[in-house]
Amino acid sequence: MPSAFGSEASSQGVDIPEAAGRRLAAKSFSSGLSVADFAACLHMGMRPVGLVQGFCAMGWNPGYYLPSQTAYGNQWQGWGSSWSGWGNALDTYYCPHRIVQSAEHASRGFNVEATGIESAWAEGYNATYRRLLEEAAALGAHGIIGITDATKALIGPRVREFHLLGTAVVMDGQPPPERVWSTYLAGSKLGKLYEAGLAPVSVVGAFAAVTVLPVCVTEIQEQGRWDTYGVVSPYGEITQLSDAHTAARRLARDHVKATLDGAALHGADLEVSEDNLVGRTTISAILRGTKVRRVRDVDPLPPPVPTVRLS
Amino acid sequence: MSNTKRSDLHQVTSDLTIDETLLLHSMDWEPVDIVVGASVAAIPTMGFSGSGWAGATDQSSQAFGSAVSSAVARIRDDCARAGGAGVVGVGVDFQVYRHTVQAVLVGTAVRPAGLSHRGQPFVSDLSVRDFILLHNAGWMPLGLAFGASFVQVPYRSIGTVFKQMAANTEMTNLTEAMYQAREQGMERLQSAAIGMGASGVVAVQYSDRPLPFASHVIGFTAWGTAVRLSGDGHRYIKPRVVVSVDDPTTLFDLQGALGTRG
Amino acid sequence: MTEQSEEPTHLPADLPEGASRRLRELEHGLFTSDLSVNEFLLIKEVGFHPLGFVMGSSIYHIGLQTRKWGASQELDKLTAAMYNARELAMNRMEEEAMELGADGVVGVRLDVNYYEWGNDAAEFIAVGTAVKAEDGASYRNKLGKPFTSDLSGQDFWTLMQTGHVPQGLVMGTCVYHIAHRGLGQALSSIGQNQELPNFTQALYEARELAMTRMQDEAEQLSATGIVGVRLEEKTHQWGSHTIEFLSLGTAVVKTSDEVTLPRPTTIISLDG
Structure with missing residues (x-):
């Protein structure tokens, strides 16, 4: 998949904007956790290291592969089961009337x-999630907790803006992570999940x-x-x-x-x-x-x- | 009714919270899958007689019944296919449009841990908490019971309008129409429950509101979970009393404050 | 707005006379606060006493800045205006708090109001409850000012139990103009379902800038970190393609490794 950003960014193999690099390199952490969740997070031996985000703007045109279908009535009748690229x-x-089309x-x-639109959604979501992971990885985080889907429409109807926010955490004393895990949960809900013998792997959508x-x-x-x-x-x-x-x-x-x-x-x-x-x-x-x-x-x-x- | 293979057991999807999962676990049950049933039924209008919705109220009740029973059948099938013993926490969503009624049910199939269920699964809108409370008290849910009734508010004649204009008087014809519609909706709910062999319906919810496109037609809908005692009668559960001060995150230790801690 | 009082006062000239009178009354032991009873008791529990309701306000004329129709760029003059206006309101609130001898301000809310009488003018308001430590120790931040935070009483209590002390409400803002899609670009990608790298980059960059600036503020306070960060997007009155990205949070510093918060126990309630 091509990098979303200019040659400078892609030459470093990083997909996130330059300001993010500066922010993530700062000494203090930022976290989107509420104080209660922050306290619970410290109890679980997790240290928040930064608020991380991923973003992607996708063109959003559900009818793209469906040529002039609406303008010519039931033209799609002739398509049979060939819906190439669109569906x-x-x-x-079938019609019970035995009437010719x-x-x-x-x-x-x-x-x-x-x-067609399903794969566009998946592409946008995956790019967003990948950037979220990259930001977390840049902080050396083990996981991302309390992820929220902040997707909203700022630009216009033909654009879908995927946006994920979460708090990257480091588990002190643990070996460096192979893969960053992620979850929508935080605070006592996450605590109970561990207590139930379960561990988060990733958010899925x-x-x-x-x-x-x-x-x-x-x-x-x-x-x-x-x-x-x-x-x-x-x-x-x-x-x-x-x-x-x-x-x-x-x-x-x-x-x-x-x-x-x-x-x-x-x-x-x-x-x-x-x-x-x-x-x-x-x-x-x-x-x-x-x-x-x-x-x-x-x-x-x-x-x-x-x-x-x-x- | 397929037999779920052991290897599939871990392929669980659920919309339960962690509390609900743990609660299920505490009674040795497990979530299996998210299950869905949806149905749309047609409400035919009575030609173009100009009366619009007049007379269509019976058809809409009928269409409502058809949409609901078909949606319940679908979610039940989905649950059976997943090997669930029943569906809990069913979110009930109805929409009445000008020519259609739409019913959508989404819930989580559950079962005793590891046991693929055979037989007719139950469908209930009770939360896991409520389901477990009932279960521990010796009751079992049978299914969702529904009742609906649509009534056209009678127009008052010009004479009546004038007579009632200044007076503070009961509008008897309106009272009667609305009252009757409510009774009818509840009666349909009850007969649905009786049809399932239930001895009661718990957590009945009902809504009554004018249809968005026809303000003189009021739709009453009521639904709840039909229940029956299972085997050895009601078990009494002693509740423990908790006094909480406002928000759940920081409860004051009243026992400590009052010096009554044992 | 500012009436100069006749008698010389020890108050900063920046505050209106009404404020000084009100604050003098507060110095005699009466306190006002918008805290709930629960919050009040919790703040007392961690050894603080509420002193009074403090506020700061600034009416700011937000001018225009020319934008290029087809270019995505930060509007730095607008960014500076939005930032300065909030900073002024915050400073005045802090001055009121200093006047009361407060160690900090909790429950701070920052609002922007628009009025019909003021074209392009907006009122920025900061309100909160000033608090002071009862043991006489100073909890002022590195800059010698009372700390500010948007934490509720409950959050303040919980935070103190984890060995952290708030340092200040920190914010970063960035007003960004998102390019309208150029004609050629619009034609070539019309109707397609693919990523729009220009939009991605602009919006991503704007959010990161706001967050970086917030972090810079925290670093000035030598904070260990920021909790409760919120990210807000507002178009204000600039039309849909000019957006303010505002990032807000409470900077905290770790004062002790000791966590006095009791270990949470797993409670599963059957209460609905």
Whole structure:
């Protein structure tokens, strides 16, 4: 992957801006931890060495590989299962009317996994995460704790700005790290994770997007129309939409699982949005969490005692 | 209902907090996977009679029921495929649009440690804490019970509007319509629970709000977890009393302050 | 804003007369604070007494700086204005605190207000609660000024238990103009899903500059580190492509290796 920055930066093999180097070389540390988390961090034998960040601005054009689809009605009908570069058909839905395909009548519908935008997301996220790791590595850190996803839109709608922030920590007395580990957790939550015999490996995130190219039945039901041919019942489930909603979430889960290599995903957070980026409904899902591995077995803890709080 | 292979056991994904994971662990259960069920159902309008949503209230109740039961069936299948004994902490998300009802359920499949479950998994919106409290007290969740009812607020005649304008009087027709709709929603919830063989429904939540696009149509929805006593009756749990001062990070030691520490 | 008082006072000329009257009352033992009861008790617990509510304000005219449409660059004059305005407000708050003989100020909040009457003018306000050590020891920082921090009472207590003492609220700011995409560039990459290195570099650099400047301030205080760093992005009234990146945190210095905070025990509560 090409370096994002000028030749000066890439000649040093470093991907982070020059100001970061100056900041990270300073003697004092900075940390984004709250005081409570800071205290817990010291208790665990971790010394914060610096606030680290990764950033990447990606062009964000979900319909890029889909030429003039919206302008010419159902042109995508002729594509069959070839969605080169843009997507990958998950399911095909057929018209019950036995009517020939036309601009007014969609005799086939598809739920398409928008793989083009999925890989753009992965590229942006990975570049951001890699820069976060580079900053931490420059500090000789063992791990990054309390990572937050600070992604927001400052530039405009066609740009997606990935931004991760976290606090790099050194574990004094430990051998130099082979790989920097990272986690969304900090403070007592992280402490309990260790106590449960688990250790964080890395933060993981995955994105899935499913675009609905509706078949005639879906269009009729979605618009609350009565079928003029009397074939489609206006009642009941809109299968294509149900499938799309379910598929987007499950795909995000499956993409995360593909990165786990047998480890477990802890504390996952699923974020779903629905929009009309390519003139068709697209359901996208982001699943984030911390990949953890078991470092020792623990006996079941004593059973918890229910308490009643009097305030 | 597939049998999960032992080698897959570590491939766990969960959205539980560490407290919840430890709690599950303390009763020798484990999370298995994040599971999902979603469904969208159509609400047909009654042609273009100009009445818009008039008469569509029954259809929307029906569509709601169809979306929910289909979403529950899907999340249950997903759980069974993962080898879970049930789904806890299900986040329930409903949206009613002009022509569609959308129901999305996301939760974590759990099971007794290492035991791949056979049979029908339960689905519950209870948190792990609540699930364990219930479990320890001898109850088991059976499934999500839902009830929905949509009512069109009757328009008042011009005469009635004038009569009621100055008076402080009950608007009986409105009371009646709303009251009846609430009762109907709750009744549907109850009959769903009875259908599962439940002896009760806990943690019922309900919402009543006008539909965003038709302010004279009020939708009532209610849902909760249907439960039943398992085997040997209710076990009484003695709670321990805790007095906390405001924020949980720095609790004052009241026993020390009062000199009552044992 | 500043009324010169007639009688010569020992107050710095920088503060309005109302402030001196209010502060003189506070010297007679009355204290005011916006601390909650819990915070008040915790601050007493670590041996500090609240002296009074202190504040500083500065209304600053933020002018314009020409930007190049197609170039990403720092707007150094705006950066300096935003920094100086906050610095003035902070200094005045510190002066009020010094007037009370305070060792420090906790719970500091920094706000920027815009008013309809003032085009391009903004009011920068710093408010907090001045505190003084009850054992008479000085907790002032290396520059001889009361320490400032945005920590709550609970955080202040916890921090002291870990053997750290706050030195000052440190900040760094950077006002950056993000280039609009040039015509040729826009045409060649239209609709593509790929990294936009110019944007990445500009925004990344701006954030790093803000954080570096904050760190420089901490170094001046000989701080061991900064806790609770927040990174804020604001467009103020400059349009969407000119953004202020503000980094804020509390610089701390380690005073003892002894951590008196009891080791946390694992509590799993069944309370909802």
